[in-house]
Amino acid sequence: xxxxHTDPPGGKTASFxxxxxxxxxxxxxxxxxxxxxxxxxxxxxxxxxxxxxxxWKQAFVEWLAPGPDTALIDVAGGTGDIAFRFLDRIxxxxxxxxxxxxxxxxxxxxxGVKRAGMRQDRDRLSFVCGDAQALPFRAxxxxxxxxxxxxxxxxxxxAALVEAHRVLRRGGRLMVLEFSKVDVPGLAEAYDAxxxxxxxxxxxxxxxxxxxxxxLVESIRRFPPQAQFARMIEAAGFGQVKFRNLTxxxxxxxxxxxx
Amino acid sequence: MSDTPNPTPKRADPKLLEILVCPLSKSVLHYxxxxxxxxxxxxxxxxxxxxxIPIMLADEARTLNDDEAxxxxxx
Numbered sequence: 001x002x003x004x005h006t007d008p009p010g011g012k013t014a015s016f017x018x019x020x021x022x023x024x025x026x027x028x029x030x031x032x033x034x035x036x037x038x039x040x041x042x043x044x045x046x047x048x049x050x051x052x053x054x055x056w057k058q059a060f061v062e063w064l065a066p067g068p069d070t071a072l073i074d075v076a077g078g079t080g081d082i083a084f085r086f087l088d089r090i091x092x093x094x095x096x097x098x099x100x101x102x103x104x105x106x107x108x109x110x111x112g113v114k115r116a117g118m119r120q121d122r123d124r125l126s127f128v129c130g131d132a133q134a135l136p137f138r139a140x141x142x143x144x145x146x147x148x149x150x151x152x153x154x155x156x157x158x159a160a161l162v163e164a165h166r167v168l169r170r171g172g173r174l175m176v177l178e179f180s181k182v183d184v185p186g187l188a189e190a191y192d193a194x195x196x197x198x199x200x201x202x203x204x205x206x207x208x209x210x211x212x213x214x215x216l217v218e219s220i221r222r223f224p225p226q227a228q229f230a231r232m233i234e235a236a237g238f239g240q241v242k243f244r245n246l247t248x249x250x251x252x253x254x255x256x257x258x259x
Numbered sequence: 260m261s262d263t264p265n266p267t268p269k270r271a272d273p274k275l276l277e278i279l280v281c282p283l284s285k286s287v288l289h290y291x292x293x294x295x296x297x298x299x300x301x302x303x304x305x306x307x308x309x310x311x312i313p314i315m316l317a318d319e320a321r322t323l324n325d326d327e328a329x330x331x332x333x334x
Binding site: 100104106109113126127128129130131134135136137138139141 | 272274275278279280281282283285306309310311312313314315316317319
């Protein structure tokens with residue numbers, strides 16, 4: 001990969017794993033990573049997290065606790081992981097709830113559309129290819145905005161949070177699920193060893209793309225820790241910002257309200 | 260429950276189209292059903308709909324020529 005590491009005048013850089021790359025390139029690099037892993041995304045998630053990612057996503061939807069009429073936008077949720085859990089929860093309650101899945105990556109969306117085709121509640125789902133930093137939705141359309149393991153990959157996180165605020169109604173809720181900072185001694189060392197040795201090797205075996213998973217591990221370390229990310233959410237205009245750690249802080253859930 | 264999964268709808272969902280805007284200008288879109296495009300007059304861009312999925316990325320949109328811009332502008 002050839003990159004011009006010299007910034008253009010006034011240019012911005014963004015982190016791509018441990019490398020700093022021009023901001024404009026990050027999106028393309030991340031796009032390539034997900035393009036290459038879309039069809040084996042679940043297999044890899046199961047292998048890397050020993051299946052625990054399913055519990056994290058379940059806990060996330062439980063904290064959201066959507067009502068039967070909730071209009072949800074799930075960003076970076078191409079494969080439908082959050083959307084389907086949301087529907088499994090609200091559809092039995094009756095009501096009119098629905099979910100718009102918005103992902104920048106067509107390969108991840110195709111995977112979600114394929115899975116959605118087998119569902120009875122297909123008519124409550126819609127899929128849109130769009131960018132978290134420039135959402136293609138009218139203001140004040142949704143009761144809830146979720147982004148699970150996605151915001152880390154956005155070039156301008158502050159811009160994405162402002163867009164989340166714009167598309168939510170007053171009283172609407174933002175929820176973010178993301179890798180975070182381990183706060184349990186002992187676990188931190190084990191997690192480091194797993195992350196830097198096992199995950200790239202698994203990625204290589206299962207997807208023949210070691211680099212994609214090397215990126216994943218490095219990008220997790222570059223993402224702001226819990227309290228700092230909570231302040232970014234507040235800076236975008238959200239109130240009542242709170243976070244909860246899962247699995248000793250390997251993952252954290254953040255919640256904020258458009259008041 | 261049928262054995263064959265529902266085929267992907269090839270047309271965009273009308274309820275979804277109502278809430279979509281141009282991601283750049285946040286202005287309303289005109290739906291060109293025949294061309295399967297969502298047209299932003301303000302940004303002079305036509306966003307494609309592929310397999311029923313609106314592709315709302317400026318990088319993927321087609322720039323309108325003068326004739327089209329005038330036509331949609333006059334609509």
